[in-house]
Amino acid sequence: MRRDILQALNVERAARRAAILVTDVADGTQRLVREGEIAADSLAEPLARHLAAGRSGLIAVEGRQTFLTVQVPPVRLVVIGAVHISQALAPMAEALDLAVTVIDPRTAFASPERFPGIDLVAQWPDAAFSDTVPPLDAYCALAALTHDPKIDDPALAAALEAGCFYVGALGSRKTHAARVVRLTEAGFSPERIGRIRAPIGLPISAATPAEIAVAILAEIVAVRRQGPPS
Missing domain, CATH: 1.10.10 (Arc Repressor Mutant, subunit A)
Incomplete structure (x- = not known):
C-alpha cells in the first residue's frame, strides 16, 4: 500500500x-x-x-x-437510563460487538451490580457528552429509555445534532407527541424530529423488558444495514 x-x-x-x-x-x-x-x-x-x-x-x-x-468505525450504542430494559439490552448489544455505554444520573440505578462489565456513566447526559463520553457521531445509536424528559430530552437533542444513525425513545404515541412539542420549542425542525424512532423498537408486540430489548436491538440492526449513515 x-x-x-x-x-x-x-x-x-x-x-x-x-x-x-x-x-x-x-x-x-x-x-x-x-x-x-x-x-x-x-x-x-x-x-x-x-x-x-x-x-x-x-x-x-x-x-x-x-x-x-x-x-467501518465500530458502532457504539449509548443507552440513556439504567432501567430494566437496559439491563437486558446491554449484554445483547455487546454480543453483537457494539460498544455500549449506559448513562443515568440516578446512581441507585446506574450501579455496577446491576450492570456488571458495562461502561456506566452516572451523570446527566449533557454533562456526560461534554466531559466523559466520546462525541456522538454517525456511527452511534442512541436509545432513550427513562421516560423522564429531564434526562431523555437533552440526550435526544444531542443525538439529533450529531446525526446518529439511530435515535430511539421509549414511550407511547401520546408521550412522543408531547416530546415533539418540546423539541420543536427547542428549535428542531419536523424533519429532524421525525428521525426519532418512537415508540422505540420493531413492532413485535414485545411485553417484557427482554422482549423490548430484542425489538430495540433488531431495529438498530435493521436501520444500520439499510445503508451508510446520512
Whole structure:
C-alpha cells in the first residue's frame, strides 16, 4: 500500500469515518474512496452495498477482479437510563460487538451490580457528552429509555445534532407527541424530529423488558444495514 493511501486511511479511521480501499487484483493498483465520495464514484452501487454490510469482498468490474477492503468505525450504542430494559439490552448489544455505554444520573440505578462489565456513566447526559463520553457521531445509536424528559430530552437533542444513525425513545404515541412539542420549542425542525424512532423498537408486540430489548436491538440492526449513515 502506498504511504499516502495508508496515511489517508489512518486519517479517516481516527475521525471515525468509513472508507473503502479499491484494489485491482491483476495489477495491484489501489485507490481510496472516502465515505462522502461514494455517491459520486463510478462504483457507487457495489461500494454502498459493501459499506452497508460492513464487509470486504471481491467484485467484477468490466471483467477485472477488484477487491474492496471496507473500513467501518465500530458502532457504539449509548443507552440513556439504567432501567430494566437496559439491563437486558446491554449484554445483547455487546454480543453483537457494539460498544455500549449506559448513562443515568440516578446512581441507585446506574450501579455496577446491576450492570456488571458495562461502561456506566452516572451523570446527566449533557454533562456526560461534554466531559466523559466520546462525541456522538454517525456511527452511534442512541436509545432513550427513562421516560423522564429531564434526562431523555437533552440526550435526544444531542443525538439529533450529531446525526446518529439511530435515535430511539421509549414511550407511547401520546408521550412522543408531547416530546415533539418540546423539541420543536427547542428549535428542531419536523424533519429532524421525525428521525426519532418512537415508540422505540420493531413492532413485535414485545411485553417484557427482554422482549423490548430484542425489538430495540433488531431495529438498530435493521436501520444500520439499510445503508451508510446520512
